[in-house]
Amino acid sequence: MKPFSYERATDAASAARTLAERPEARIIAGGTNLLDLMKLEIETPGHLVDIQDIGLDRIEPTDEGGLRIGALVSNTELASDDRVRRDYGVLARAIVAGASGQLRNKATTAGNLLQRTRCPYFYDTNMPCNKRRPGSGCAAIGGYSRQLAVVGSSEHCIATYPGDMAIALRVLDAQVETVRADGSARSIPFGDFHRLPGDEPQRDNVLERGEIITAVTLPRPVGGTHIYHKVRDRASYAFALVSVAAVIQPDGTGAVAFGGVAHKPWRVEAAEAALPQGARAVTAQVFADARPTDENRFKIPLAERALAAVIDQARG
Numbered sequence: 001m002k003p004f005s006y007e008r009a010t011d012a013a014s015a016a017r018t019l020a021e022r023p024e025a026r027i028i029a030g031g032t033n034l035l036d037l038m039k040l041e042i043e044t045p046g047h048l049v050d051i052q053d054i055g056l057d058r059i060e061p062t063d064e065g066g067l068r069i070g071a072l073v074s075n076t077e078l079a080s081d082d083r084v085r086r087d088y089g090v091l092a093r094a095i096v097a098g099a100s101g102q103l104r105n106k107a108t109t110a111g112n113l114l115q116r117t118r119c120p121y122f123y124d125t126n127m128p129c130n131k132r133r134p135g136s137g138c139a140a141i142g143g144y145s146r147q148l149a150v151v152g153s154s155e156h157c158i159a160t161y162p163g164d165m166a167i168a169l170r171v172l173d174a175q176v177e178t179v180r181a182d183g184s185a186r187s188i189p190f191g192d193f194h195r196l197p198g199d200e201p202q203r204d205n206v207l208e209r210g211e212i213i214t215a216v217t218l219p220r221p222v223g224g225t226h227i228y229h230k231v232r233d234r235a236s237y238a239f240a241l242v243s244v245a246a247v248i249q250p251d252g253t254g255a256v257a258f259g260g261v262a263h264k265p266w267r268v269e270a271a272e273a274a275l276p277q278g279a280r281a282v283t284a285q286v287f288a289d290a291r292p293t294d295e296n297r298f299k300i301p302l303a304e305r306a307l308a309a310v311i312d313q314a315r316g
């Protein structure tokens with residue numbers, strides 16, 4: 001690991017200012033992804049800004065009847081919050097489907113959203129990777145691609161976004177709140193937060209330099225049956241091959257997002273009108289533009305079957 005300096009920020013705007021002024025600086029939250037990347041020298045920050053003391057660790061009701069989740073709320077605390085379990089069950093279920101209890105105790109709301117891809121070539125510094133080193137090429141295209149994207153990919157990167165919590169936040173229409181170095185704040189609709197790779201796969205999301213996440217907000221509860229179904233190679237402690245986050249209403253309508261299939265949580269709102277007709281009708285639209293590899297083509301029927309199981313479970 002390369003040497004680095006360390007400070008504890010006193011407020012969000014000053015943390016954002018440090019990031020803007022010092023390109024070699026990074027925020028550290030739970031550290032469960034960043035420190036792994038630093039040990040492999042994939043990330044080599046010269047300075048770490050620790051944000052644990054700046055009051056971003058609360059879950060509060062919003063004036064609109066939703067919830068505001070501070071960026072530093074741990075995954076364990078969020079998944080066990082009574083309001084989340086009662087009104088946003090898909091979120092609690094997605095969180096406990098991820099990582100291990102020990103990791104969830106350290107992992108934070110913002111850090112979880114910002115975790116990097118698990119593409120094996122991203123972690124292998126001997127291999128070309130446009131996400132790790134822009135312009136170096138993509139070893140996964142034509143390489144081992146079983147876990148990688150089937151939709152939304154580009155000729156520069158076919159990585160998937162690996163997290164579980166974000167798939168639930170996408171289906172819940174969350175917003176990401178941020179602050180910039182000049183103190184200004186913005187609220188980003190969740191569907192716009194993560195990016196497709198395009199010709200800049202090194203950028204996972206739309207955060208600007210010097211912009212930090214302060215909170216994630218949830219709208220008023222919408223009721224319905226909340227389900228998160230994660231299909232993976234092992235029963236626990238593995239990233240999703242395919243996952244489905246769904247909120248299904250008693251009349252069969254609802255909202256659905258898929259994980260493990262794209263560079264971002266994948267939701268096609270227009271396809272949701274077909275939910276009462278069943279999984280095949282929905283996934284035909286969701287994956288209409290899919291460009292799978294020979295190794296990961298299986299993810300499309302797997303996603304259809306995972307959604308069919310979710311619809312069955314919602315019917316009771």
Ligand SMILES: Cc1cc2nc3c(=O)[nH]c(=O)nc-3n(C[C@H](O)[C@H](O)[C@H](O)COP(=O)(O)OP(=O)(O)OC[C@H]3O[C@@H](n4cnc5c(N)ncnc54)[C@H](O)[C@@H]3O)c2cc1C
Pocket residue numbers: 026027028029030031032033034035036051071097098099100103106107108109110111112113114115162163164165211212213214237238239240
């Ligand atoms: C063995 C293992 C298994 C795992 N399995 C799963 C799994 O199945 N599902 C899953 O979803 N996840 C899984 N994870 C990933 C884990 O959930 C993430 O590592 C964790 O959520 C990251 O949160 P953190 O607070 O530790 O982030 P950190 O490592 O502290 O930060 C991650 C990134 O976010 C940035 N950052 C953090 N907070 C802010 C902020 N407020 N504003 C701006 N930037 C910020 C940091 O600079 C860094 O770039 C696994 C991890 C491990 C090690």
Ligand code: SF4
Pocket residue numbers: 117119120121122128129130131132137138139140141148156157158159201
């Ligand atoms: S798929 Fe993306 S992350 Fe993986 S090697 Fe190619 S450029 Fe890198």
